[in-house]
Amino acid sequence: MNLENLPLDTDELLAGLRPWIECESPTFDAAAVNRMMDLAAAATAAAGATITRIPGPSGLGDCVRGDFPHPRRGEPGILVMSHLDTVHPVGTLAKLPFRRDGSRCYGPGILDMKGGAYAALQAIIALAKAGIETPLPVSVLYTSDEEIGSPGTRGIIMEQARRDRFVLVPEPGQPGDGVVTGRYAIARFNLLAQGRPSHAGSRLRDGRSAINMMARQLIAIEEMTGEDCTFSVGVIEGGRWVNCVATSCRAEALSMAKRQADLDRGVERMLALSYRDADGTGFAVTRGVTRPVWEPDEGTMALYGLARDIANELGWDLGHASAGGGSDANFTGAAGIPSLDGLGLLGAGYHTLEEHIEIDSLPRRIRLMAGLLARLAN
Numbered sequence: 001m002n003l004e005n006l007p008l009d010t011d012e013l014l015a016g017l018r019p020w021i022e023c024e025s026p027t028f029d030a031a032a033v034n035r036m037m038d039l040a041a042a043a044t045a046a047a048g049a050t051i052t053r054i055p056g057p058s059g060l061g062d063c064v065r066g067d068f069p070h071p072r073r074g075e076p077g078i079l080v081m082s083h084l085d086t087v088h089p090v091g092t093l094a095k096l097p098f099r100r101d102g103s104r105c106y107g108p109g110i111l112d113m114k115g116g117a118y119a120a121l122q123a124i125i126a127l128a129k130a131g132i133e134t135p136l137p138v139s140v141l142y143t144s145d146e147e148i149g150s151p152g153t154r155g156i157i158m159e160q161a162r163r164d165r166f167v168l169v170p171e172p173g174q175p176g177d178g179v180v181t182g183r184y185a186i187a188r189f190n191l192l193a194q195g196r197p198s199h200a201g202s203r204l205r206d207g208r209s210a211i212n213m214m215a216r217q218l219i220a221i222e223e224m225t226g227e228d229c230t231f232s233v234g235v236i237e238g239g240r241w242v243n244c245v246a247t248s249c250r251a252e253a254l255s256m257a258k259r260q261a262d263l264d265r266g267v268e269r270m271l272a273l274s275y276r277d278a279d280g281t282g283f284a285v286t287r288g289v290t291r292p293v294w295e296p297d298e299g300t301m302a303l304y305g306l307a308r309d310i311a312n313e314l315g316w317d318l319g320h321a322s323a324g325g326g327s328d329a330n331f332t333g334a335a336g337i338p339s340l341d342g343l344g345l346l347g348a349g350y351h352t353l354e355e356h357i358e359i360d361s362l363p364r365r366i367r368l369m370a371g372l373l374a375r376l377a378n
Helices: 010-022 030-046 110-129 154-161 212-220 260-271 298-314 330-332 362-373
Strands: 050-054 063-067 078-083 100-101 102-105 138-143 166-168 181-182 185-194 230-238 248-257 282-291 320-323 356-358
Touching: 010 030, 010 110, 010 362, 030 050, 030 063, 030 110, 030 138, 030 230, 078 110, 078 154, 078 362, 110 356, 110 362, 138 154, 138 248, 154 330, 166 320, 166 330, 181 298, 181 330, 185 212, 185 260, 212 230, 212 282, 248 260, 260 282, 298 362, 356 362
Parallel strands: 078 138, 078 166, 181 320
Antiparallel strands: 050 063, 063 138, 100 102, 102 356, 185 248, 185 282, 230 248
16 A cells, blocks of 8 residues: 555645634533534544444533444454644634644644544545555544543543554654654642631731732742652632632642652642641642553554554654653553554644644645554454
8 A cells, every 4th residue: 555645635634624623622611622522523424434422521521432334343443532622712713713824734723633633534534535444443532621631531531442452642743753652640739728818908917818828839839840740830710809818729730750650759749738727727739630651562662663664654754752741642551552642743832822733744644644544453
């Protein structure tokens, strides 16, 4: 099979991608995410798949599985796993519209990771158009809450992934045109400062500001960052009236480490920050969603070896690395299911108003994924 002969037209591909990007789908807007799931389910069904809608966790969007026709359908095969939620709130399109600018194409979620999810579907479609049957049955899974750590879909992910032999994840590709063969460990924390109220104008000294307490702790938390483990705070909310000393203040923190043992020590340090004073004020740290470290094993490296061979045929040297920033491959890879991540598009600026893809990576990554689907076998 000559992958260069697959029927791919870049202009047509971008035209097909545009509706996915213009269907905004921030994680916390379940209705918006479900509109995106409707769109992806329709496109996947049009490609020949049987669609299963999986109800999402409370307050979040649904998940969708698509199973493509195959003589061995029902046997363990290949699961292509993507999330369709983004960090961009509805209305971001006004500031970051879908647009083509030279060698780049911009839009919310285009790199992380709607472009990769779309490219994976196009790889399946291209193989079908070329009359190429994959050795193993192929399925896709679209999930709804990856951007907040997959707290509601982790069980769904593992239940679905354990039905298959291989997991391919089209998260953004690595700089230098590489893929991801491992992910760092990540823990999230919920922080609560509990103060004492008073009137800020007439009785300021009677109160104890939860905002002040939180601010001091946030500085201490971020100063804990070292070579082994990083700490950052990304969400904070406190107070309701400027003339009232704040009673409570909430925040969310994130810690990341290359090794599980380092993350475990980081978790201990975070939990040790909790205290309670005799007057009832204090600071509480509770552990949130945790992604385990995923270290490359023999199964993952075999997948990478095949992908590298395919890339060589296509004319480039495919590198690999472990990466920061979690993905749902943390779960499948750590569970020992051969997984290959970072198969998606190249670009930069994800999670910002400069998010874009490199257009020439779209057909190139489609061919790479098509090659994997066409060659992975028992």
